[in-house]
Amino acid sequence: MTTNRLPTTDPNHAHDVSLEGTFDFLNTDDLENGFPVDRLPTLDTALAWFVERGVIHYEGAERWRKQASASPSAGADELARIQRVRGALREVANSIAEERAPDPAALDIVNQALHARQVIELIPAWDGVNVDHRHVGDPIDDALARLADPLVRELTGGHPERIRICDNDRCRWVFYDTSRTGRRRWCSMATCGNQAKAARHRARAKAGDAGSAGVGQADDAGQPTQAAAN
Numbered sequence: 001m002t003t004n005r006l007p008t009t010d011p012n013h014a015h016d017v018s019l020e021g022t023f024d025f026l027n028t029d030d031l032e033n034g035f036p037v038d039r040l041p042t043l044d045t046a047l048a049w050f051v052e053r054g055v056i057h058y059e060g061a062e063r064w065r066k067q068a069s070a071s072p073s074a075g076a077d078e079l080a081r082i083q084r085v086r087g088a089l090r091e092v093a094n095s096i097a098e099e100r101a102p103d104p105a106a107l108d109i110v111n112q113a114l115h116a117r118q119v120i121e122l123i124p125a126w127d128g129v130n131v132d133h134r135h136v137g138d139p140i141d142d143a144l145a146r147l148a149d150p151l152v153r154e155l156t157g158g159h160p161e162r163i164r165i166c167d168n169d170r171c172r173w174v175f176y177d178t179s180r181t182g183r184r185r186w187c188s189m190a191t192c193g194n195q196a197k198a199a200r201h202r203a204r205a206k207a208g209d210a211g212s213a214g215v216g217q218a219d220d221a222g223q224p225t226q227a228a229a230n
């Protein structure tokens with residue numbers, strides 16, 4: 001068993017993923033104009049994404065690339081597993097956002113992924129004690145566990161009620177609502193929020209509603225102050 005450490009600005013928190021990073025992972029299963037687009041369509045792109053996000057060591061990714069080129073079916077199985085865990089995590093995030101019970105099968109998959117997480121150990125340092133991470137499983141297991149972890153942390157000590165799904169049916173991104181009111185509906189006001197405003201505006205114009213008070217305005221929390229009647 002080896003002890004590895006990635007270069008990081010904070011050696012005590014090597015490999016830590018933020019909730020944002022977890023959502024970025026979920027949102028790689030994307031919609032483009034309402035059509036599904038997988039941003040991690042191959043094992044190679046998934047490994048590159050993991051390396052870029054610091055959840056897998058370059059050597060671990062290379063090892064998997066070699067294994068996959070030697071056995072394409074093993075590579076395909078591994079990609080399917082990554083996509084399965086991503087889908088299960090997404091279902092768990094959806095259930096939190098929609099305030100309902102998750103699909104038990106999805107919960108099982110996420111729990112399995114969490115069990116593969118790294119072991120944290122104390123190691124001596126010249127000025128005291130450091131925390132290090134010992135890798136016990138396959139590097140992809142490790143990466144998936146790290147990507148699942150922020151959701152658990154948010155549930156235990158955060159604000160899971162601020163986990164949202166974008167209201168735009170052609171987007172459906174998972175996002176964290178940082179607005180003051182906690183009532184944001186869109187992943188971004190600049191894109192989906194404005195699209196929704198523009199759509200309301202078009203609908204209103206089409207209806208020839210010239211006598212109305214005008215387009216529904218949205219406040220800084222992305223909440224329309226006037227109902228979209230059309």
Ligand SMILES: [Zn+2]
Binds near residue numbers: 168173186187
């Ligand atoms: Zn959106």
